Structure formats: structure tokens, C-alpha cells
Amino acid sequence: MKETSDMATPPATATTGATPVTNAHLGSLADVSSGAERHLPVVPESPVMEARDLNVFYGGFHAVHDVNLPYGRNEITAMIGPSGCGKSTVLRCLNRMNDLVTSARVEGQVLYHDQDIYAKGVDPIAVRTHIGMVFQKPNPFPKSIYDNIAYGPRVTGMKVDTMDDLVEEALRGAALWDEVKDKLKQSAYGLSGGQQQRLCIARTIATKPDVILMDEPCSALDPIATARVEDLMMTLRDDYTIIVVTHNMQQAARVSDRTAFFTARPDETTGNRTGLLVEFDLTTKIFSNPSDKRTEDYISGRFG
Amino acid sequence: MSIAATTAREVTERLATGRSKDRGVGSMVFLGLLWFSLFFGVVVLLALIVSTVIKGAPRFDGELLTNYTSVVRPETAGFRAGILGSLWLMLFTALLAVPLGIAAALYLQEFADSDRPWNRFVEVNLQNLAAVPSIVYGLLAVAVMALLGFDRTGIVLGGALALALLILPVIIITTREAVRAVPREMRDGSLALGATVWQTTWKQTLPSAIPGIATGTILGLSRAIGEAAPLVVVGLASSVTFDPAGMLSQITALPMQIYSLTSQSREELRQAASAAIIVLLVMVLGLNALAIFIRNKFQRSW
Ligand SMILES: Nc1ncnc2c1ncn2[C@@H]1O[C@H](COP(=O)(O)OP(=O)(O)OP(=O)(O)O)[C@@H](O)[C@H]1O
Ligand SMILES: [Mg+2]
Numbered sequence: 001m002k003e004t005s006d007m008a009t010p011p012a013t014a015t016t017g018a019t020p021v022t023n024a025h026l027g028s029l030a031d032v033s034s035g036a037e038r039h040l041p042v043v044p045e046s047p048v049m050e051a052r053d054l055n056v057f058y059g060g061f062h063a064v065h066d067v068n069l070p071y072g073r074n075e076i077t078a079m080i081g082p083s084g085c086g087k088s089t090v091l092r093c094l095n096r097m098n099d100l101v102t103s104a105r106v107e108g109q110v111l112y113h114d115q116d117i118y119a120k121g122v123d124p125i126a127v128r129t130h131i132g133m134v135f136q137k138p139n140p141f142p143k144s145i146y147d148n149i150a151y152g153p154r155v156t157g158m159k160v161d162t163m164d165d166l167v168e169e170a171l172r173g174a175a176l177w178d179e180v181k182d183k184l185k186q187s188a189y190g191l192s193g194g195q196q197q198r199l200c201i202a203r204t205i206a207t208k209p210d211v212i213l214m215d216e217p218c219s220a221l222d223p224i225a226t227a228r229v230e231d232l233m234m235t236l237r238d239d240y241t242i243i244v245v246t247h248n249m250q251q252a253a254r255v256s257d258r259t260a261f262f263t264a265r266p267d268e269t270t271g272n273r274t275g276l277l278v279e280f281d282l283t284t285k286i287f288s289n290p291s292d293k294r295t296e297d298y299i300s301g302r303f304g
Numbered sequence: 305m306s307i308a309a310t311t312a313r314e315v316t317e318r319l320a321t322g323r324s325k326d327r328g329v330g331s332m333v334f335l336g337l338l339w340f341s342l343f344f345g346v347v348v349l350l351a352l353i354v355s356t357v358i359k360g361a362p363r364f365d366g367e368l369l370t371n372y373t374s375v376v377r378p379e380t381a382g383f384r385a386g387i388l389g390s391l392w393l394m395l396f397t398a399l400l401a402v403p404l405g406i407a408a409a410l411y412l413q414e415f416a417d418s419d420r421p422w423n424r425f426v427e428v429n430l431q432n433l434a435a436v437p438s439i440v441y442g443l444l445a446v447a448v449m450a451l452l453g454f455d456r457t458g459i460v461l462g463g464a465l466a467l468a469l470l471i472l473p474v475i476i477i478t479t480r481e482a483v484r485a486v487p488r489e490m491r492d493g494s495l496a497l498g499a500t501v502w503q504t505t506w507k508q509t510l511p512s513a514i515p516g517i518a519t520g521t522i523l524g525l526s527r528a529i530g531e532a533a534p535l536v537v538v539g540l541a542s543s544v545t546f547d548p549a550g551m552l553s554q555i556t557a558l559p560m561q562i563y564s565l566t567s568q569s570r571e572e573l574r575q576a577a578s579a580a581i582i583v584l585l586v587m588v589l590g591l592n593a594l595a596i597f598i599r600n601k602f603q604r605s606w
Contacts, residue, residue, distance in 0.1 A: 095496065097492065097495070097496060100492075100495065102417065102419075125498055125499075125500055126498070128495065128496055128497070128498045129497075129498035132496060132497065133492075133496035135489060135492060135493065135496075137489055139487075139489035139490060139492070139493040140493075141490065141493065141494070141508060142490075142511075142512060151494070151497060151499075151507075152497035152498060152499075155494070155497065155498065155499040155500075155503045155507065156497070156498040156499070200493070203493075203497065204496070204497065207497055207498060
């Protein structure tokens with residue numbers, strides 16, 4: 001991770017705006033991509049999750065239009081795109097967090113192991129125990145570090161041999177154990193922002209999910225903390241499927257295997273900006289040779 | 305000289321005129337008036353307290369707290385029955401109002417769909433209920449007690465019911481504020497781990513809101529402890545010579561005793577009443593201090 005120091009600074013092209021795409025620049029982004037070293041099929045085989053004709057409405061507002069997107073097993077899928085294009089909305093549909101927004105309505109299917117999680121009779125609570133979520137702002141509970149981790153297993157009535165072991169395992173899994181092992185009974189609020197975010201990741205993996213959703217998990221962190229979370233994501237990929245929303249294109253390029261680019265298009269009649277999926281491909285492909293002009297413009301900083 | 309430097313100097317000059325619109329004659333007069341009002345209020349309050357303290361001073365003794373009120377020996381009259389009665393009332397008022405108030409607030413804030421006309425109606429009227437004169441709650445309590453078939457008046461339960469109804473809107477409103485202040489992210493964090501809405505409310509939202517709820521409850525109780533009007537309506541005696549022994553026991557309360565003694569002609573009894581006022585004030589201030597303590601001690605920044 002020698003790139004950490006300039007992580008917070010956007011690519012030079014993003015600040016100057018009108019600079020044309022240089023292949024050297026795109027090449028440098030692609031070079032650091034971890035996807036480059038992995039040999040992945042062009043389309044995910046037997047995806048863990050898949051959005052099919054997903055449409056989301058907030059009241060009468062059509063927020064997301066016809067998204068079809070598979071998420072490969074043990075892969076990191078990044079969702080990028082300009083603000084308001086519906087990335088968070090799509091992400092929140094994947095574990096039915098949008099159920100909590102009374103005005104939200106979802107059409108289409110979200111398959112999880114071939115089961116539509118929006119089908120009748122599916123319990124959203126059960127869905128969320130399989131598909132965990134990490135939020136933009138670290139949100140530990142005002143409890144001890146230990147209780148933060150134990151909370152999920154306790155409320156879901158998970159069978160655990162010893163909670164102590166589970167807590168240790170989760171904290172080790174989130175690369176936080178060595179930093180907190182002597183203060184498990186202290187408040188989680190005493191941790192730094194980056195540690196808090198890793199605690200939130202530990203808290204999520206304690207419930208042994210299959211998929212971890214992350215909505216801009218590093219946007220409240222400094223570059224060093226970001227680097228640690230990114231390292232962690234790449235380690236977690238071996239055991240989990242990760243879907244991450246990010247505004248940091250270098251981050252997407254660095255950690256993700258596949259990238260989905262969204263944008264928002266104004267409706268002809270109402271003028272509302274409806275989000276749609278533009279392009280989905282291997283991250284190396286998206287950042288070196290995107291097939292859509294809009295993707296190219298966005299990643300080179302000419303748009304959004 | 306560059307353009308930037310010129311503008312900077314102009315701005316500095318404009319800022320440094322030494323004249324401030326806050327110091328105009330109108331503002332000064334207004335400020336003076338504000339100060340005077342504040343001064344006036346504080347002075348009147350202080351004068352009242354000081355004169356009450358002076359009047360009651362000869363009676364600041366142990367007997368004031370341990371004796372019952374007696375017309376036969378007014379010089380050693382005490383407020384044991386009133387103090388105990390008020391404490392019992394507070395206890396049962398809290399027992400009735402707090403669970404009900406918290407439940408109502410949680411329902412309205414966490415579960416009710418605020419777009420439904422019925423829920424909006426309830427919300428609007430909560431504010432109105434908080435402004436209803438206390439005597440009306442006394443009448444309501446009398447009616448409820450009669451409906452429930454209690455034929456004895458002036459008992460702990462009746463008084464507590466009146467006071468509980470009186471502070472219920474306050475508790476609901478402050479609890480809602482406290483619950484609303486718990487950040488959305490905390491609930492999301494819990495729900496995303498597979499907790500139900502109920503578990504989230506019970507294990508995250510409510511515990512985080514407890515300092516706020518406690519503060520609101522105590523401030524409500526400190527209002528209730530000074531009330532006499534609803535207790536008069538419920539039929540509390542102004543003097544009893546035994547300790548409260550249960551929910552159905554007849555009692556008196558400190559404000560009731562003060563009210564009845566201040567109108568007595570005997571100087572000793574009026575003296576005792578002044579001393580009792582100070583006792584009541586100390587109780588109210590104690591409750592408020594407790595509320596402030598809780599608020600500061602458990603104040604959280606998210
Ligand atoms: N709870 C909601 N109620 C109504 N509209 C909403 C709600 N949440 C999001 N929206 C709207 O849906 C659209 C997509 O929002 P979303 O949060 O998914 O965008 P995003 O791509 O995550 O943006 P950002 O990058 O800024 O986080 C926006 O126009 C937003 O205003
Ligand atoms: Mg978002």
C-alpha cells in the first residue's frame with residue numbers, strides 16, 4: 001500500500017476538469033487494481049446476489065430504473081457514480097434496509113442464492129443476518145467494545161459456544177484485536193474513527209454473514225485509516241462477498257474486482273433524475289478501456 | 305497595488321469604523337428594558353424567598369419534620385404527614401405516569417405512521433393537553449376513581465392519578481424529544497445486524513434516551529409536587545395525623561397544608577406555614593438539581 005499518502009487527493013484530472021483522458025493516467029489507476037492479479041471470468045459465475053430489473057420509487061419519484069447486476073462470490077464489487085444516482089438506494093435494497101423508509105417501493109427481484117428476497121413470506125430480519133451492512137459514518141453503539149460485537153449474535157439468538165471466542169474471532173477478522181484486546185470492556189466511543197469503522201466491520205462479521213454491504217465506508221476516515229480498511233476488505237474477500245459504494249475512484253480501482261458505473265438521467269416529462277446502471281465490467285476494463293463514453297468521462301473527471 | 309489588496313483594505317476600513325449597529329440608541333433602550341425585566345423578576349423572587357425564610361426561621365427545627373400538625377400546640381406543629389404524603393404521591397405518580405408516558409412516546413415516535421390523521425390528531429393535542437389547567441385533571445381523576453368504584457376520597461391513588469394525568473403530556477413530549485435525538489445511524493446499525501424494530505427500540509434507542517427521559521420526568525414531578533388545586537378536587541384532607549400506609553390510605557400533601565395554614569389567624573401556624581414553604585422549595589430545587597445533574601452526567605455527543 002504505498003499509494004496511501006495520496007489517497008485523499010483526487011486524481012489530477014478530477015480537479016482540473018477539462019484535461020483529456022490520458023492513457024497513462026488510466027493505466028496508473030489500473031495498475032494498482034487488485035483485480036489485475038486475479039483471473040476472473042468476464043461475467044461472475046454463480047453470483048451470490050443478483051439484482052433483476054430492479055426499480056425503486058420514493059413515493060412518486062422513480063429513483064432507480066431497471067438495474068440488472070450480478071455480484072460474484074468472494075469478489076469485491078464497487079458501485080460508483082455521481083451523487084444522487086441511486087447507489088445507496090440499490091445497496092439498501094440488497095438487504096431490505098429500504099423497508100424502513102416508508103415511502104420506498106421496490107419492484108423487480110433481488111436474488112440471493114436464487115431466492116428472491118422480496119418474495120412474499122421472506123423475513124427481512126433473516127435477510128439482514130445473511131447480508132450485513134457497514135455504514136458511511138462509523139456508528140458503534142454506546143456500549144463496550146465487547147458488547148458491540150456481542151450485540152448481533154445476542155439479538156439474533158445465534159448459537160455460540162463461548163461469546164469470548166466469537167468476539168476475539170470477529171476482532172481478529174477485522175484486524176482490530178491487537179489494538180483493543182486489553183480494553184474490551186471500555187466504551188467503543190474511545191476508539192479512533194478508523195478503529196470504530198473496523199469495529200463496525202467486526203460487529204458485522206460476528207453475525208457470520210455471507211455478504212457485506214458497505215456504503216462509502218472510508219469517506220469519514222483519514223488516508224491511513226482508509227488504507228487499513230481497504231487492506232481489510234481485500235482480506236475479507238476470501239471469506240465474504242463484498243459490495244461497496246464509493247466516491248473514491250482510486251479506492252474502487254485498488255480494491256474491487258468488478259465495477260458498476262451508475263449515472264442519473266433526467267426524465268423527459270418530470271425532469272426527475274432517475275438512476276440507471278451504465279456499465280458493469282471487470283475493474284481493470286472499466287478503468288483502462290471503458291466501453292461507454294459516460295463511464296470514460298466520469299472516471300477521467302470530466303463529469304460528476 | 306493589486307486588486308485583491310485594494311479590496312482587502314476597503315473591507316478592513318468598513319469593518320473598522322468603530323460604530324456598531326448593535327450600539328444604537330434603540331438597541332440600548334431595548335437592552336436596558338430586558339435587563340430591567342430580568343432584574344425585576346429576580347428581585348421579586350428573592351424578596352419573597354427572603355421574607356419567607358425570615359418568617360419561618362424560628363421554626364427551622366427537627367419538630368417541623370417529625371411532628372404532625374396540631375392546633376392544640378401550634379408552636380411545635382410539624383409537617384410529617386404532608387411531607388410523607390407528598391413523597392408517596394410522587395412515588396405513585398411516577399409509577400403511573402412514567403411507564404405510560406414512555407410507552408406512548410415510543411409508540412408515537414418509533415412505530416406510529418405520522419401521516420395517519422389519527423396520529424396527527426394525537427400529536428397536535430399533546431401540546432394542548434400540556435396547557436390544560438391542573439384543576440381539570442383533578443376533576444378527571446375524581447371521575448375515573450368513581451368509575452373504578454373507589455368510594456373513599458382523598459387517598460394516595462386518587463391524588464397520584466390526578467398528578468399523573470397532569471404530567472403525562474410533559475413526559476410524553478420530553479421522551480419523544482429524547483428519543484428523536486437518538487441518531488438514525490444507531491437504529492440502522494442495530495437493524496442491519498438482524499435485530500427487530502422492537503429489539504432496536506428496547507436495547508438501543510431507549511437506553512440512549514434515558515438521560516433525557518429522566519430529566520423530563522423529574523421536571524414533571526417537580527411541577528406536580530407543588531400542585532394543590534387538583535388535590536383539593538380529589539378531596540385530600542388538609543391535615544391528617546397518621547402516616548400513609550398504602551395506596552388506599554388517606555393522606556395530605558405539603559401544598560395542601562401550606563394552603564390551609566397560611567389562612568389561619570394564629571401567628572405560630574402562619575410561621576409554621578412559612579417554614580413548610582421553605583421545605584417544599586428545597587424539595588423542588590432538589591428535584592431540579594437532580595435533573596440537571598443527570599443531564600450533565602449522562603449527556604452524550606453523537
Ligand atoms: N428516503 C428517501 N426518500 C426520498 N428520496 C430519497 C430517499 N433516499 C434517497 N432518495 C433520493 O433517491 C435518489 C438516489 O439517492 P441515493 O442516496 O441512492 O444516491 P447516491 O447515489 O447514494 O448518492 P450519494 O453518492 O450522494 O450518496 C436521490 O435523488 C435522493 O434524493
Ligand atoms: Mg449514498
